[in-house]
Amino acid sequence: MPETIPSNLFLLFVFLFFFVFLISFFTVLILILRKEKKFNRETILLPISPSFKESAEAMLKNELEKSTKEVREIIKTSFFQLISNYQRETEKISETVSVLALDFKNTLKQRTNEIFEALKVELKKSLPEIEQQNRQISQAILEEARERITHSEKEIEMIFQEVKKEFLEKKAEIEKMLENYKQEKIKEIDVKIFQILADVSKKVLGKAIDLSTHEELVFSALKKAKEENFFKA
Known part of the structure; x- marks a missing residue:
């Protein structure tokens, strides 16, 4: 200045x-x-x-x-x-x-060209070693990939078995619930049948039938209903 x-x-x-x-x-x-x-x-x-x-x-x-x-x-x-x-x-x-x-700019360009040429020379010298290292790396990558795939297959199989086990447990639980529900419905039907037979016998015969006759009629009706698949879903 x-x-x-x-x-x-x-x-x-x-x-x-x-x-x-x-x-x-x-x-x-x-x-x-x-x-x-x-x-x-x-x-x-x-x-x-x-x-x-x-x-x-x-x-x-x-x-x-x-x-x-x-x-x-x-x-x-x-x-x-x-x-x-x-x-x-x-x-x-x-x-x-x-x-x-x-x-x-000119100095940088010249220096860059020099470095590039030096790298080319070093690359040619190191090419066989690099190829060998690449083959080793590729082989190691393949082995690691194979191990991971095997491990993943084992994990998938374990998950599948756990899901299958849980499914079977849920299925058995549902079947048990359905069976209990079925038995409850049968009991309700038995009660209704007893009531209907009592009412019918009283109206037809003018008196209620005794317990043994009542049970015999009920069992006969239930047997017939089962033979006709009345209780199947």
């Missing part, structure tokens, strides 16, 4: 400091003039005529505007100069970077 940029920055800071100081000074002076009536009555003050006060305020205002305008122009000029210098330096840096990038 050239020396003009730090100098311009320093000059800009000096003008900004001067500008702030000038504004502060004028502001304090105006406040003093505006607040003169609030001073202690015992304080001895020099008389200030209204015309002098107005002239002073007008002069301060003009000087403030003039100073502000000058500072703005100085800041604007310095800023544009800084931008111009920055652009020139940026262009120089960009050109330098482009040259360095091209050199780096």
